[in-house]
Amino acid sequence: MRPPVPRLQDPRWTPLRGPPLTATTPSLTADDARTASSGPAAASSAGSGASPDVQIVDVTKRFGAVTAVDHMNLRIDRGEFYSFLGPSGCGKTTTLRMIAGFDQPTEGEILLDGLPVAGVPPYRRNVNTVFQSYALFPHMDVARNVGYGLRQRKVGKAEERRRVDETLELVRLGGYGSRRTWELSGGQQQRVALARALVNHPTVLLLDEPLGALDLKLRKEMQLELKALQREVGITFVYVTHDQEEALTMSDVIVVMRDGRIQQLGSPTELYERPINRFVADFIGTSNFIAATVVEHPSNSPRVTVKSERGLVLAGNLTDPAARAEIGAPVTVAIRPERVEVRPADRAGASGGAGWTEIPGRVHQGTYLGDQTEYRIATDLAGELVARRQNAAGAGGALGAGPGDPVVVRWHEEAGLILAG
Numbered sequence: 001m002r003p004p005v006p007r008l009q010d011p012r013w014t015p016l017r018g019p020p021l022t023a024t025t026p027s028l029t030a031d032d033a034r035t036a037s038s039g040p041a042a043a044s045s046a047g048s049g050a051s052p053d054v055q056i057v058d059v060t061k062r063f064g065a066v067t068a069v070d071h072m073n074l075r076i077d078r079g080e081f082y083s084f085l086g087p088s089g090c091g092k093t094t095t096l097r098m099i100a101g102f103d104q105p106t107e108g109e110i111l112l113d114g115l116p117v118a119g120v121p122p123y124r125r126n127v128n129t130v131f132q133s134y135a136l137f138p139h140m141d142v143a144r145n146v147g148y149g150l151r152q153r154k155v156g157k158a159e160e161r162r163r164v165d166e167t168l169e170l171v172r173l174g175g176y177g178s179r180r181t182w183e184l185s186g187g188q189q190q191r192v193a194l195a196r197a198l199v200n201h202p203t204v205l206l207l208d209e210p211l212g213a214l215d216l217k218l219r220k221e222m223q224l225e226l227k228a229l230q231r232e233v234g235i236t237f238v239y240v241t242h243d244q245e246e247a248l249t250m251s252d253v254i255v256v257m258r259d260g261r262i263q264q265l266g267s268p269t270e271l272y273e274r275p276i277n278r279f280v281a282d283f284i285g286t287s288n289f290i291a292a293t294v295v296e297h298p299s300n301s302p303r304v305t306v307k308s309e310r311g312l313v314l315a316g317n318l319t320d321p322a323a324r325a326e327i328g329a330p331v332t333v334a335i336r337p338e339r340v341e342v343r344p345a346d347r348a349g350a351s352g353g354a355g356w357t358e359i360p361g362r363v364h365q366g367t368y369l370g371d372q373t374e375y376r377i378a379t380d381l382a383g384e385l386v387a388r389r390q391n392a393a394g395a396g397g398a399l400g401a402g403p404g405d406p407v408v409v410r411w412h413e414e415a416g417l418i419l420a421g
Contacts, residue, residue: 051114
């Protein structure tokens, strides 16, 4: 029976944690860090015990008149899978590049493993980066690609061979060392790039949309593999993506960004179930939005009653615990499509009882999506609403109603997310 593949926490690995692949010098030392920067963040971290792997302290990055990152503060704890999520131009890749050392903050400070790194070049930082373009060397076989960084560090041949073999096992490419990179599939090439980054045992692995070049099915498979790999090696992953499904599938913590600022951070469940503003609710998942104003908000309670522009009265809880919605203040009610029920008008039955909102409408469109069917319902009281029905085996999501047919749409007040922002 083959012995188990060693984890990166194995004592054999820890003495060799070092710089990225292009490094030719030792990794960052305490003296380097003290020379590079000193300030309140460094002083506070020195006496705080265990330090996070990455700490971003009031960082701003400007390119001329454009502010790419605006006063960011973030702590990335050891062994976590963090994802920066947002649209193009929101500052997520710029943040990753500042952690890696490719760009320097205009203001503020970044600490790696408790040490400030202002002015420290990328090859002196104990981080590695995997980009969407894997940049594999076509004239080298897989093993020499993976061992490139070790050779740069003058690691002995026997040690290089052992660590390359172990790392290829970690990424499920055992026995592929003699293959040429151009003989591999896209997913296998992606694993080689990961192995080349992991073989140096970085404190933090940075990944900038590494799955973007893969087809949909392979991308979904690699999402699961990446998360399993991160748990197995036990190091911190910082991942950049604009794909909400990637972030929800893999992350322990998602950082949603917009215009250089953090909109919200939290677990995938928290961000999906309790987005604090309309941007987050719209960017993560799909929502029905109803504009409204506050008509009742008891003190010391998250529960509010609102009235829409078309006269629909709804109740629910504010998703932002820090928000205080004054009477007459504008808010948005968000309802996820899977929480909306649709029934033909002639089979609607009795009212659902307390806490339920029911409104009449007509089917505008039905779209079969494989595992579910999406319906767009035109209503007078809430505009167009989207509802999704899970497709049962053999029955599909058949509603028994087609375009133009009358239906009743309903949802429970627990499904209504009241967004103050």
